[in-house]
Amino acid sequence: MIPQEIIRRKRDGDELAAADIQSFIAALAAGQLSEGQIGAFAMAVWFKGMSRTETVALTLAMADSGDRLQWADIDRPIADKHSTGGVGDNVSLMLAPIAAACGLAVPMISGRGLGHTGGTLDKLESIPGYMITPDADLFHKVVKETGCAIIGQTGTLAPADGRLYAVRDVTATVDSIPLITASILSKKLAAGLETLVLDVKVGNGAFMADRGQAEILAQSLVEVANGAGVKTSALITDMNQPLADSAGNAVEMRNCLDFLAGRKRDTRLDSVVFAFAAEMLVKSGIAASPDEAEGMARQALSSGKAAEVFARMVSMLGGPADLIENPDRYLARAPVEKPVPAARSGWLSACDARGVGVSVIDLGGGRRHPADRIDHRVGFSELLPLGTRVNAGEPIALVHAADEAAAERAAAALALHYRITEDRPGLTPVIAGLI
Template sequence: MHSAIDVIRAKRDGERLTEEQIDWVIEAYTRGQVADEQMAALAMAVLLRGMTPAETARWTAAMVASGETLALDGIRKPTVDKHSTGGVGDKITLPLTPLVAACGAAVPQLSGRGLGHTGGTLDKLESIPGWRARLSADEIRGMLNEVGAVVCAATEGLVPADRKLYALRDVTGTVESVPLIASSIMSKKIAEGVQSLVLDVKCGSGAFMKDLGQARELAAALVDIGTANGLRTSALITDMSVPLGRAVGNALEVAEAVEVLCGGGPPDVVELTLALAREMLGHAGLSDVDPAEVLADGRAYESWRQMIKGQGGDPEAALPRAEHVEVVTAAESGTLTRLDAYAVGVAAWRLGAGRARKEDDVQHAAGVLCLAKPGDRVTAGQPLLELHTDRPETFAGAAEALTGAYAIGGADEASAPLILDRVVADRAPTGPP
């Protein structure tokens, strides 16, 4: 007979949890037989003591077993998904999903909402009038067969253990545990039923993983779990020290994603979109398709239009615009040498683009436009950032967040590569592709 206290004590004392203990505690917590405070204690013990790869794999399997799975057996195309660990200005899902679908794969993107300084894909897409995030399993399968792409919320029955544990970790200081992050991500992806998965593991000030060592540890854990569960899995480790693109905030990021789909957009967003697309297409057996051509000739944009319309949205509708805009200007002339992703994310959050609690609403028009990026030459008085909000009283807090967030120097500095590493199963990191 198992008890929560025995499991907590075992992990507290650095012991390896048995498969039976893991299966029992996840099932009992999902059913409400293990209290939140007990699972919080266990989560803290895991954070401090860690878990072996075998423990993490079993924990993930127990999370998957807590609910239903999304059967994708009837999908006529190879199924492949992408997951990002979250960043500032990370709107890559928006152009990537329809692009990979236009190349011949089926892409089920079960996405989430933002919390804190990182934005949520569903919040961004809900900027589009009429678009809906909640779809039934049959609607998801229909979108995949008809359009090849869907971005939506997870169905209610998918991994209920993760929904409970994710919320608990957020309020108990246990978000940063690599085994808990990895099992949370991979349980949802395994339950999704895809054949292959590409992970975008962010590294830098605007990411959960602040340095390359941490990012490699997480990427390896994710790839190992996916491979152990029969998924073709790989990970790119990408820089998140600077915001991705120029737009940070829901409607602002949708507009930038559409620019990319129409053949324009910031070079870093295009570069990462194409790199992830190539990785996904390789897994799907479609490496002979050039995603750059599909992006350039309009097929990806048409796929976007069908995806948005298929979920009730109007791809031609005007996006929300902020009622108030304030500009941050350069104090001197020179080269912009630094623009801190975390600070920009916090500023956008304070302007209303994000939420402090899961139940909070977001302002779809709020956010930050980065008018200059590191490496750009600027002159004194030149606009660097635009702050967008419907609540002008938030400008002061956003400006405070940006104090010291950027630097102007006298000489150009070499910029870090966007793609820092690639991690595949049973091999050491291979370096930038």
């Protein structure tokens, strides 16, 4: 294999053979390619694209660059869900235990926050003692005994993706549909999944702000995953406002615990959680129809079974056994909590969801640099949904901050992220489509 010949052929728009892609990725994983060669390959793909056949080959090669998890001793369908990232999106935290309570095995490999979007791992790290990178034996044991485990990617799963992504990040080649597709799916294939449901976000708080681009990405992910042997579908969901009424780490974890315990419901979040649970159960053959599947999922929640699954998962991964019953004992609170008053009377009609995510970072709840430490306490809670009527001075959210000055800045910024109008707005459905 001569790397520069593969790069040249892709640069010239040729379709690469699967064997050439496999050889290139094997060399990348083995450290035999320079960063210049990796960057040149990524740029060639960015400009010339890849066919579905090429993208499947790239995805499989990256998945095969490290370990593949095996679940032969687990007598449950192996399923997972992945989100392209949003604000106030803590769906995975509730969905995994609900799906497990209905009979699925969910080995969920999650990530940290990226840009303005929150990360599931960052939220889980607000739980004292929770191990986000257990060894393979413990990960397998937790999935087998509880039905689910939510952890981070280890260095042995799709390591080629890690090196390729690091180069893409500094060569302006992140936003390539084939490269995004292979990056997401290689880790899912390495996790040994049988079925996968994807949450492709669209809106001002998503990486794909345009509906057409979101559909292109969703179509690519679905076709490539199915082509690689994993039964896959995608829901396109709205991200023009925070999904939950909280945005941050500990505040979103508290939202999750209250949801599982039946202490609260959030209409938009509720809709998305049960839509994905239904899709996972039907795709895996547990339920015959979406209505039957949603009924099973709601029963798993209302009966307390999903909460029990989550509690066992947390306990087995080093967290407190009574977290759901006593969240305030374990989840740290920010020293300053300050309401955000509505600037005028009227209807909450629009939101800059990306701005809300950036404001969480400004509070210290996200990273500006990879090495930054997160303040898990900070963020926003009690965010009112669009379509709510408010009076001037009434709170539209609650800021959680490390000090008064930060709280003042965040409250002023958040108020600017919402538009209040005299007319009641038309609202976008949270589930925008299925592919």
